[in-house]
Amino acid sequence: MSATPGSFFLCENHPFPPPSNNNSGSGGANGSEDNNQHEKQPLQDSTNNKRGGESDHEMHIWTERERRKKMRNMFSNLHALLPHLSPKADKSTIVDEAVKHIQTLEKTLQKLQKQKLDRLQEGLNPIDLGHQDTTREAFMADQVLSGNDAAAKDLIIKSNSVMVAQPRLQFQTWTSSNVVLNICGKEAQISVCSPKKLGLFTTVCCILEKHHLEVISAHVSSQSNRSIFMIQAHQVGSSGAYNHQVSEVDEIFKQAAAEIMFCLTS
Secondary structure, eight states: OOOOTTOOOOOOOOOOOOOOHHHHHHHHHHHHHHHHHHHHHHHHHHHHHHHHHHHHHHHHHHHHHHHHHHHHHHHHHHHHTOTTSOTTOOHHHHHHHHHHHHHHHHHHHHHHHHHHHHHHHHTOEEEEOOOOOOOHHHHHHHHHHTTOHHHHHHHHHHHHHOOSOOOOOOEEEEEOSSEEEEEETTEEEEEEEEEOOTTHHHHHHHHHHHTTEEEEEEEEEEOSSEEEEEEEEEEOSOOSOHHHHHHHHHHHHHHHHHHHHHHHHO
């Protein structure tokens, strides 16, 4: 309708119609479903956590059971190695007796090794290959008997001026099944024949070094199933009188040879 000038337009206020029941019903249904899902999710999480906790607890029980079973078997085996113990001996008694038994076996092993080393050293057969040198007295007697008095007197004068006689070097040989030792003064030649053994030459060199025996030369030959070492060595760092030195050096070489034999047989 048209409004004329000077007239008023009247309109009535009408409320908006409420939303349809269909829309409100669908929205309410969706909201209720979301709420139900949120309510179900914590229940599922708590169920999973409960199952995971039960699984961990069962695994812990199984692990502990296996550990105790293993310990029980180990103590049973250890008890079987100690027949002098009572069948009803407790675990602490088994451990104490095992420690004592091990210490006794270690002492027995050391004693047997020492006896074996002594027997090997005694088994070395000395062979004196030194030749008979002409002594001063024999030479003087020969000169007197031959009528050469001047040479005899000259030898006596020179002998009196030299108070210390020159030592006579002897060549000695000790033999065994696998080791041959030749000694002349501070020098020695060691021959080793043995089946192939890993690290044997290094072990021999370590034994010589332990006894302060310096390797001058070494010849190594290897065949299909055995090795042969030819070692020339001499003793270093000795002091004192010559006779004492020679005796001491001989013992050092023999001790080293005995240890080498022990390594070959062990």
